[in-house]
Amino acid sequence: MPKAQETVLEINLKALQQNFEHLKSKLLPNTKFLAVVKAFAYGSEACKIGNFLQDLGVDYFAVAYISEGIALRKSGVSLPILVLHPQKVNFKSLIEHELEPSLYNRKIIKEFIDLTTKEKITDFPIHIKFNTGLNRLGFSKSDVGFILEQVKNTKTVKVASVLSHLAASEDLNEKSFTLNQIETFKQIADSLTADLDYNPMRHICNTSGILNYPEAHFNMVRSGIGLYGFGNSEKENQFLTPVSTLKTVISQIHHIEKGESVGYNRGYISEGILKTATLPIGHADGIGRQYGNGVGFVTINGKRAHIIGNVCMDMIMVNITNIDCKEGDEVIVFGTNPSAETLAANANTISYELITSISQRVKRSYIK
C-alpha cells in the first residue's frame, strides 16, 4: 500500500470477503445470510460494499432508513433490501424502489396497508418485527390476532418474514435471558404462521447471535459488525479482520517549552520539554472530544502517541516526544492493530460507535 498523504479510510475488501466466509461457515447450507449495511455500512461505504457483497452471494440486505435503501438501489443493488426502521412519510419511495419494510406496531402496519390498498399492489413483501425483550421496536405477543386480521384481510401484502432482535447476544452472563427471548420468538412465530396459508422466514440473530446461538439461526441471520471484522469477544476476533484502517499524516511538528500550553482553552500545560505533531483529523472527522487529553492515541512508526489537549474540529495534536518521526510521515489511527475496538475501549465506548462516526468528509479508498 502506498503511504497515506492525507486522512483516508482504507477499506480492505479481501478482509470483508474472509469475514463473510468465516460467518457463512457457521451456518447450515440453507440458512440465508442478510448483510446489514446501515449507517454507510458501519462507516465504510454502503454502495461499494453492497455491490461487493451482492457479488459474493449474500441473500438479503438491511438498512435502518428508507433513504439508505434508495442509495443502494441507485448504485445497482438488486437483492431484497429490508428497511429496519421505516417511517410513513417515505412509504411511497419505499414502494417505488422495492424496499421491504419491517413493520413494528399497529399504527405503522395499518398505514402501510392503507397505502398498498390505495396503490392496488399485490403481495408486497413485509416483515413483522416482534419485541421479545429489547423493548426498542416491535409488536408484542398480544398483537398476533390483530396482525393476522390485517394481513389476511388484504391481498396487497405478504409476510416475507417474522423477526426479532436479541438484547444481549454477546454477553454470555445473559444466556438465560437470551434463551428466553429465542423461546418467546419461536412461540410467537408459531402462533402467527399457524393461521397463515404460507410460511414466512424467521430470523433473530445478529453477529453475536450467529456465533453464540447456533440453535437460533432459523431461516436467516443478520450480520453487521462481524462482516466489518469485530466479533465482540477476544476469542471471536481471532477469526475476523477489521475491514477498515484509518490513516492520516503529520502536518507539522512543534517543540514546546515547559509551561507552554497546547490547543484550545490551554487544555494541556507542558511540564517539561515536549515534541508534538499536528494531524489533519478532528471531531468533524469522527474523533470525538472524549478522545482528547490523553484518552486516545495514534500509532506513528510503530509507537503510540497520545492525544494532547482538546480535540479540535479538524485537527489533533499528539505527543511524539520519544518518537523518531518527521513531517509527512504516515500515522495510523486504527486498523488491525490497534483495532477500533481497542481505541474505543479507552474512551469507554464500543467499536460500533467509533467506526460509524468516521464522517463522510474522510476519503475512502479500497484495497482488493
Ligand SMILES: *Cc1c(COP(=O)(O)O)cnc(C)c1O
Ligand atoms: C444493527 C442490527 C443488526 C446487526 O447487528 P450486528 O451486531 O452489527 O451484527 C441486526 N439486526 C438489527 C435489527 C439491527 O438493528
